[in-house]
Amino acid sequence: MTDVTAPYWRLETPTDQMGPWQVVRGLPGALGPAVQLIRQAAPRAAWTVLTLHLLAGVATTYGLVATAGVLERLFAAGPTGTRVAAALPALALVVLALAARAGLEITATLAQARIAPAVRRLADERLVAAGLSVELTAFDDPRFLDRMFRARDRGLLYLQRVVDNLAEAVGAVLAVTAAAISLTVLHPVLLPVLLITVLPDGWAALRAARLGYASNARLVALNRRVAMVTDLATEREPAAEVRATQASDSVLSRYRQAADLVRDEEIEVASAQVRARARGRLLAGVALGGVFAALWLLLHANWIPLAVAGTALIATRTAVAALARLVRTADQLFEQGLYVADFHAFLADAGTRTRPATGAAAPAVPQRIELSDVGFRYPGSSASVLRGVNLTLHAGQTVALVGENGSGKTTLAKVVAGLYRPTTGSVTWDGTELAELHPESVADRIMMVLQDPVRWPDSARVNVRMGRFDRADPDDSALRRAARQALADEVVDPLPAGWDTLLTTAFQGGVDLSGGQWQRIAVARGLFRDAPVLIWDEPTAPLDARAEYAVYEALRRLAVGRTVVLITHRLASVRNCDRIYLLHEGEIVEQGSHQELLARGGRYAELSLLQARMAEDPWLSLQHR
Numbered sequence: 001m002t003d004v005t006a007p008y009w010r011l012e013t014p015t016d017q018m019g020p021w022q023v024v025r026g027l028p029g030a031l032g033p034a035v036q037l038i039r040q041a042a043p044r045a046a047w048t049v050l051t052l053h054l055l056a057g058v059a060t061t062y063g064l065v066a067t068a069g070v071l072e073r074l075f076a077a078g079p080t081g082t083r084v085a086a087a088l089p090a091l092a093l094v095v096l097a098l099a100a101r102a103g104l105e106i107t108a109t110l111a112q113a114r115i116a117p118a119v120r121r122l123a124d125e126r127l128v129a130a131g132l133s134v135e136l137t138a139f140d141d142p143r144f145l146d147r148m149f150r151a152r153d154r155g156l157l158y159l160q161r162v163v164d165n166l167a168e169a170v171g172a173v174l175a176v177t178a179a180a181i182s183l184t185v186l187h188p189v190l191l192p193v194l195l196i197t198v199l200p201d202g203w204a205a206l207r208a209a210r211l212g213y214a215s216n217a218r219l220v221a222l223n224r225r226v227a228m229v230t231d232l233a234t235e236r237e238p239a240a241e242v243r244a245t246q247a248s249d250s251v252l253s254r255y256r257q258a259a260d261l262v263r264d265e266e267i268e269v270a271s272a273q274v275r276a277r278a279r280g281r282l283l284a285g286v287a288l289g290g291v292f293a294a295l296w297l298l299l300h301a302n303w304i305p306l307a308v309a310g311t312a313l314i315a316t317r318t319a320v321a322a323l324a325r326l327v328r329t330a331d332q333l334f335e336q337g338l339y340v341a342d343f344h345a346f347l348a349d350a351g352t353r354t355r356p357a358t359g360a361a362a363p364a365v366p367q368r369i370e371l372s373d374v375g376f377r378y379p380g381s382s383a384s385v386l387r388g389v390n391l392t393l394h395a396g397q398t399v400a401l402v403g404e405n406g407s408g409k410t411t412l413a414k415v416v417a418g419l420y421r422p423t424t425g426s427v428t429w430d431g432t433e434l435a436e437l438h439p440e441s442v443a444d445r446i447m448m449v450l451q452d453p454v455r456w457p458d459s460a461r462v463n464v465r466m467g468r469f470d471r472a473d474p475d476d477s478a479l480r481r482a483a484r485q486a487l488a489d490e491v492v493d494p495l496p497a498g499w500d501t502l503l504t505t506a507f508q509g510g511v512d513l514s515g516g517q518w519q520r521i522a523v524a525r526g527l528f529r530d531a532p533v534l535i536w537d538e539p540t541a542p543l544d545a546r547a548e549y550a551v552y553e554a555l556r557r558l559a560v561g562r563t564v565v566l567i568t569h570r571l572a573s574v575r576n577c578d579r580i581y582l583l584h585e586g587e588i589v590e591q592g593s594h595q596e597l598l599a600r601g602g603r604y605a606e607l608s609l610l611q612a613r614m615a616e617d618p619w620l621s622l623q624h625r
């Protein structure tokens, strides 16, 4: 935890080796997608902003050139009254141009206010859609999780700022252009002199942006860690265990370790950025002095009249102010563009991990699911958690997967369900490779009750209906039947608003349930789904004896004509299964009926014996360990 440059959880290669020109060259690429998003989210507002800024630029140019006319008349020979009177019409034009510019800029800002929320809304949806569309293995890949965190945490935020800054930059560019055109009209030599003032600031902006981004790339994993430890302290779920295990000090010290590193790094980077900007400012000041000296020389050599020199001063001030605005926004755009690039990199990455939406429809009721020599490795892991698994599931049969913790049962169930693609070997449904079937149609045939079911932050009704949300059930009859079979009706009936009760205390009026009550709801959800392939992963572990009995009864009735895979540690529950597979370190080491496996006298028999002894007298068996 002490080495911030290469902590073990740092997974992304930072781009701190990028040179300044690489950053500049990369900018259009980084901002391009943001521009595209703007065009998609708020095209009319974007065009309005652009047009208004263009008109404001024209007004600026006109105002500056008219100023020269005013000064010329004021500096002409003759009595003061006559000169002022002669200058008045030109002065009115200058005032009109300035007023028009102010009005146009305010209207542009108004139109601009419509763009950022629209872009944010669209980008948010893309992120949500990307998260939902990727294969399940993406969530097992730390690199993907890191990118997603960065996209969510910074990408979206900076995207919104990029939008505002882009509009600001457009305004600044046009204002600079207006001033530059006016200066060129007054005397061409004034233009390059002016440009010199911006170079030092531009350099400083680039340098600061690069430092900031490189630091963030270094800190991304560390920030995730800070967020995770903060969750431990602020989320409801771990609160009880943190207290019961007296882990508060340990959580706090872990938080400090990570957060201190983040703080120190941020201070260091911010100081380096300030130093870079200060150097830029200093040089810009010197350059501005040069501009004034050049003007004086031009005047002295009689290259330009006094009126033009005066206007040039005003134009220079306008240009420098606009340039400062441009440099400031460009500085921010450089940095923000890199984060937005992260957002798009995440979307691109998610795009390569998307489940294919093609393939044949899965059989309505698969008769034979076959796994041949299946191996599986989690992303980023070198060890296979499944090896050489051969397994056949027939409709109408109940198959049990048993084995010690970590032996690969849940992973195997997810491979059967098509949630994970095998790394080696094949899975076929009625002879067709799973990869050739449309993933949605495969999912449609499956009902899975997992070990740790989702607690939907919604009503009890939604929690059950989520099993198959589009299932027509106008009179709730299917919902109530599923609830009855899982004894979930006993949970819901006493709730203050029955099926409409909100099952989360995160919002007012909500209630929470016990672990076993939640599990009954999850089982009801599975039963409501009603699919031909049933995968039950420890569905009854948190249930009391009566609920467990009811669930197995329901399961027995459901099993007719369906394929059932049951994962459990309670070997008494698998006694009547048609076939039992025992997994050990990712391999099927024993298979057969309960009687066959007992007779074999292997691992299954040993586990079975241990459980029988525990059932008879758990204390005795503990003493004999």
Ligand SMILES: Nc1ncnc2c1ncn2[C@@H]1O[C@H](COP(=O)(O)OP(=O)(O)OP(=O)(O)O)[C@@H](O)[C@H]1O
Pocket (backbone or CB within 6 Å): 140, 378, 381, 385, 403, 404, 405, 406, 407, 408, 409, 410, 411, 412
């Ligand atoms: N997301 C993951 N990334 C990497 N390894 C994983 C992941 N999930 C599980 N594993 C590893 O895969 C192995 C099998 O896990 P699995 O959950 O399939 O076991 P299991 O037999 O269902 O265990 P249990 O009885 O405890 O539920 C374990 O060694 C586990 O550490």
